[in-house]
Amino acid sequence: MxxxxxxxxxxxxxxxxxxxxxxxxxxxxxxxxxxxxxxxxxxxxxxxxxxxxxxxxxxxxxxxxxxxxKWRLGEFLPFELKEGKLVRIVPATKAQIPDALPVPHADFFRAVRFSAKEILLNDARSILRISSWDEDEVVARVLLGGWIEPRKGITLSGGDFRTxxxxxxxxxxxxxxxxxxxxxxxxxxxxxxxxxxxxxxxxxxxxxxxxxxxxxxxxxxxxxxxxxxxxxxxxxxxxxxxxxxxxxxxxxxxxxxxxxxxxxxxxxxxxxxxxxxxxxxxxxxxxxxxxxxxxxxxxxxxxxxxxxxxxxxxxxxxxxxxxxxxxxxxxxxxx
Known part of the structure; x- marks a missing residue:
């Protein structure tokens, strides 16, 4: 073999x-x-x-x-996700917002409603719980923090909706x-x-x-x-x-x-x-x-x-x- x-x-x-x-x-x-x-x-x-x-x-x-x-984060300056803090997830087409995570996939924002309202980043090394959302922005609280960098994978748990x-x-x-x-x-x-x-x-x-x-x-x-x-x-x-x-x-x-x-x-x-x-x-x-x-x-x-x-x-x-x-x-x- x-x-x-x-x-x-x-x-x-x-x-x-x-x-x-x-x-x-x-x-x-x-x-x-x-x-x-x-x-x-x-x-x-x-x-x-x-x-x-x-x-x-x-x-x-x-x-x-x-x-x-596969969904991936867009381009941004790396920063630390601090546990307990709120973070914004926004379309990558928006102007860069400090300490926000840009996502260049429109179907990600549509998929939130079909998910378990949990976001996993970089193979679940960081975990966020969604607090509110619409098709233009998601606000989530950091459950498991850590350093986050551009182009890392982003996944919605409990859902299978995507283009x-x-x-x-x-x-x-x-x-x-x-x-x-x-x-x-x-x-x-x-x-x-x-x-x-x-x-x-x-x-x-x-x-x-x-x-x-x-x-x-x-x-x-x-x-x-x-x-x-x-x-x-x-x-x-x-x-x-x-x-x-x-x-x-x-x-x-x-x-x-x-x-x-x-x-x-x-x-x-x-x-x-x-x-x-x-x-x-x-x-x-x-x-x-x-x-x-x-x-x-x-x-x-x-x-x-x-x-x-x-x-x-x-x-x-x-x-x-x-x-x-x-x-x-x-x-x-x-x-």
């Missing part, structure tokens, strides 16, 4: 020396989160990665992670990036097979497409979605933010029990080895979970903060690869 490790690139892993060391440590693909990069920055990364492949003869694919219908589709930036990326075998695309916040079929039709059969399962409907409809995708990623961060942690665990467990039904590779993502973001070794719980993922039949995993901003991205890749030689357990879960 060739257990794959997708390593996200970022400030901590921006040099070709680090890329080489990560590949030698076990990384089998690199990922760029395009939501955190400008179009020019994406071009610059891709030029450097193409040159790296030729220079060292290391033919790792690169996954460009598209925003899809599906590629954003303008995603479409621009597809126009600028050539259709080459080593360039893969992951699409965030897929709702169902019908949406994925639209993307396949739009992007063509030649592009390698990954469907990110971050919504309940996507997890439950994963088998149908897989008919239009080359691979699936179970992304537990946004799934947990939208559904709550107990429901996320239940969905992930049920999904994992049926991995043998999929004819496409399935990866697990979301705090796989989160401890390595700030430390040099994983926790025992992470090691056990990693072992269980391999035995369950996952084809690989996706490292995010661990390699993008972590203290030691090379060690994160090495830790992720420690069980590479293991085979999935025999039985119904492997088909």
């Amino acid at each position: 060739d257990y794959s490790i997708v390593a996200t690139l970022g400030p901590a892993s921006s040099s070709e020396e680090t890329w080489l060391a990560m590949a030698e440590a076990g990384a089998t693909a690199f990922r760029l989160n395009t939501s955190h990069l400008s179009l020019d920055e994406i071009d610059a990364w891709m030029i450097r990665l193409a040159a790296f492949r030729l220079k060292f003869g290391i033919w790792l694919p690169v996954v460009l992670d598209l925003q899809g219908s 599906e589709g590629l954003c303008e930036k995603d479409r621009a990326i597809l126009q600028r990036i050539p259709s080459e075998e080593w360039i893969h695309f992951a699409i965030s916040y897929i709702k169902d097979a019908m949406e994925m079929e639209v993307y396949r039709s739009l992007m063509g059969e030649e592009r390698y497409l990954i469907a990110k399962l971050e919504r309940k409907s996507a997890v439950e409809g994963a088998k149908s979605i897989s008919q239009h995708a080359d691979a699936l990623w179970l992304c537990r961060g946004d799934l947990g933010a939208e559904q709550g942690l107990p429901a996320m665990a239940e969905l992930a467990y049920g999904f994992e029990m049926n991995l043998g039904e999929f004819k496409k590779p399935v990866f697990v993502a979301g705090q796989v080895l989160e401890h390595l973001t700030h430390h040099t070794t994983p926790t025992r719980a992470e090691v056990v979970a990693l072992y269980q993922a391999i035995k369950a039949g996952y084809a690989g995993l996706v490292l995010s903060d661990e390699t993008a901003i972590g203290k030691n991205p090379v060690e994160a890749c090495r830790a992720a690869a420690m069980f590479r030689s293991f085979q999935p357990a025999t039985g119904s879960r492997d088909g």
Whole structure:
């Protein structure tokens, strides 16, 4: 079994020396989160990665992670969300307001009424409780504070209302990036097979497409979605933010029990080895979970903060690869 490790690139892993060391440590693909990069920055990364492949003869694919219908904060000066304080969430089209959070998605404001009135930021690292709202502004109280920066994810818990589709930036990326075998695309916040079929039709059969399962409907409809995708990623961060942690665990467990039904590779993502973001070794719980993922039949995993901003991205890749030689357990879960 060739257990794959997708390593996200970022400030901590921006040099070709680090890329080489990560590949030698076990990384089998690199990922760029395009939501955190400008179009020019994406071009610059891709030029450097193409040159790296030729220079060292290391033919790792690169996954460009598209925003899809995922909501993200707009541009603002970073500030601290203080517990107990009120914060305003406003359309990004408004003039910048100090200590307000701009959201460049009109459907977010319409979706509030269908939600549990709780806002989760940056994979639930910060939590807000909505006090009042209309289609032009939301006022919320900070329940769990912390430092907040531009372009972080924003989720409404208990709701599934949003407008599906590629954003303008995603479409621009597809126009600028050539259709080459080593360039893969992951699409965030897929709702169902019908949406994925639209993307396949739009992007063509030649592009390698990954469907990110971050919504309940996507997890439950994963088998149908897989008919239009080359691979699936179970992304537990946004799934947990939208559904709550107990429901996320239940969905992930049920999904994992049926991995043998999929004819496409399935990866697990979301705090796989989160401890390595700030430390040099994983926790025992992470090691056990990693072992269980391999035995369950996952084809690989996706490292995010661990390699993008972590203290030691090379060690994160090495830790992720420690069980590479293991085979999935025999039985119904492997088909």
